Amino acid sequence: MTDTLYTPPKVWTWDAESGGQFASINRPISGATHEKALPVGEHSFQLYSLGTPNGVKVTIMFEELLEKGIKEAEYDAWLIRIQEGEQFSSGFVDINPNSKIPALLDRSGSEPLHVFESGSILIHLAEKFGEFLPASGPERTEVLNWLMWQMGSAPFLGGGFGHFYAYAPEKFEYPINRYAMEVKRQMDVLDKALAEREFIAGADYTIADMAIFPWYGGLARGLLYNAAEFLSVDDYKNVQRWAETINSRPAVKRGVRVNKAWGDEATQLPERHSAADFEK
Numbered sequence: 001m002t003d004t005l006y007t008p009p010k011v012w013t014w015d016a017e018s019g020g021q022f023a024s025i026n027r028p029i030s031g032a033t034h035e036k037a038l039p040v041g042e043h044s045f046q047l048y049s050l051g052t053p054n055g056v057k058v059t060i061m062f063e064e065l066l067e068k069g070i071k072e073a074e075y076d077a078w079l080i081r082i083q084e085g086e087q088f089s090s091g092f093v094d095i096n097p098n099s100k101i102p103a104l105l106d107r108s109g110s111e112p113l114h115v116f117e118s119g120s121i122l123i124h125l126a127e128k129f130g131e132f133l134p135a136s137g138p139e140r141t142e143v144l145n146w147l148m149w150q151m152g153s154a155p156f157l158g159g160g161f162g163h164f165y166a167y168a169p170e171k172f173e174y175p176i177n178r179y180a181m182e183v184k185r186q187m188d189v190l191d192k193a194l195a196e197r198e199f200i201a202g203a204d205y206t207i208a209d210m211a212i213f214p215w216y217g218g219l220a221r222g223l224l225y226n227a228a229e230f231l232s233v234d235d236y237k238n239v240q241r242w243a244e245t246i247n248s249r250p251a252v253k254r255g256v257r258v259n260k261a262w263g264d265e266a267t268q269l270p271e272r273h274s275a276a277d278f279e280k
Contacts, residue, residue, distance in 0.1 A: 004172075021167040025085050031093060038091035040105075041076030041273055048078050048092060049102035051260030053158070053214035053224075057118045058102045059272070060210045060255030061125050061132070066275070067251040070129055072108070077258045077272040119151045122207040132207045143201040146208035149189075154215045156182045157224075166225040180231060183219070187236045190216055194238035198245075209246055214256070217243035254278055 014028045040046055045062070049055035065073035080086045080101050087099045096103040096116035104121050106113040108128075115124050123144075126133035134140040161179035164172065190212070193200060201208045215224070220236060220243045222228035234240065246252055257269040257278070269277060 022083070023169075025082060025088075030097065030099060031088075032090040033085060033088040034090070036086075036089035036091055038089070038095070038105075039078050041078075043074045043076050043273075044106065044108035045073070045075035046078065046105040046107065047075055047102060047259075048080050048095065048104075049259045050080050050082055051256065051258060052101065053154070053218060054100075054118045055102045055259055056214040056256050057211050058104070058121050058125075059258035060213070060252050061122055061207065063251035063255040063258075064210070064249075065125065065129055065131060067249075068131060070131070073125070073129060074274070075272070079259050079261060079270045081261075117151075119147055119211060122147065122211060126207050132205070132210070134206075139202065139204075143206045143208045146200050147211050150208070150211040150215065153186050157186065157215055157219065161227070162225050165227060165230070184231060187216065187219070187231070187233070187239060190242075191236040191238045194242045199242070205246075209242075213243065213246045213252070217246060221247065 038046075038048055047058060047062070049058060051059070059077060062073055062075050062077075080092065080103075082101060086092065087096075087101060092103060093099055095105055095114045098116060100116070102116075102118055102121060104115040104124075106115055106124070106128075115121050123133065133143055156179060161176070161183045164175040164179060168175075190200070197203065199205050199209050200212055216239065218224045219227070219231070220233050220239045222233065228234075257267055258272045259270065260268045261270040262268070271277070
C-alpha cells in the first residue's frame with residue numbers, strides 16, 4: 001500500500017473544504033443558504049433537476065408517459081445548477097430538505113405535493129398513471145426489488161468509485177481498488193440477471209430499468225468517469241445488450257437531453273416546457 005496513513009481525530013470537525021471538483025458545495029450542514037423562489041410553469045408537474053444519472057431517471061419517465069399518449073403527464077423541467085449551489089435556495093429546500101436533485105412539485109391534486117428522491121418520484125408517477133409498475137403481486141415486488149437495489153447500489157458507483165477515480169484531488173490505491181471491485185460485482189449481478197430476461201425485472205420494461213439505465217447503462221456505454229476500459233465494461237455482454245435496447249427508445253433519447261447543459265449542443269436541452277422544445 002502506498003496511501004498516506006491517516007489517524008482520525010477523536011472528534012471530527014469541518015476545518016476546510018475537502019478538495020475535489022465539488023468541494024465548493026459540500027458541507028456538513030443542511031438548509032438554505034439564500035432566499036430565492038423557484039420558477040413555476042403552466043403544467044401540473046414542475047421538475048427541478050439536472051441531467052445527471054439521478055435526474056435522467058425522472059425525465060425518461062415523463063417522456064415515456066408522454067410517448068404513451070398520456071397528455072396529463074406534461075411537465076416543465078427547470079435547470080438546477082448544482083455546482084453553483086442552486087439546490088440550496090429557499091425554494092428548492094422547501095421541496096427537498098435534502099438539497100439534492102431531482103425534486104418534483106405535483107400540482108395535479110387539490111393541494112401541491114412535494115416529492116423528492118428519484119425512486120420516490122418514479123413510484124409516485126407510476127402509481128398516478130398506472131404505468132411501468134405492476135399494481136400488485138410478485139411482478140410488482142420484483143420491480144421494487146430492483147429499484148431498491150439501484151438506490152442502494154449506485155452510491156458505490158457514484159460517490160464511491162466515481163469520486164475517488166475521477167473527482168478526488170488525489171488518487172489513492174485503496175479506495176479506487178475497493179470501489180472498482182464493488183462496481184464490477186454490481187455489473188456482474190446485473191449481467192447474470194439479464195442473461196435470463198429481457199429487462200431487469202422480467203419481460204416488461206419498468207421503472208426499475210429507468211432507474212438503473214442512467215447509471216449502469218451509462219457505465220456500460222462508456223459515458224461515466226472515462227472508466228470503461230479500466231472496468232472492462234465490454235465483458236458484461238448482457239448489460240451491453242440491455243443498455244442498447246433501452247437507449248434506442250425514442251422517449252429515452254429525449255429524456256437524456258432534458259436539463260443537460262454541457263457537452264455537444266445537439267444533446268442539450270437545459271429547460272423543457274413542451275415537446276416543441278426538442279425541435280429547436
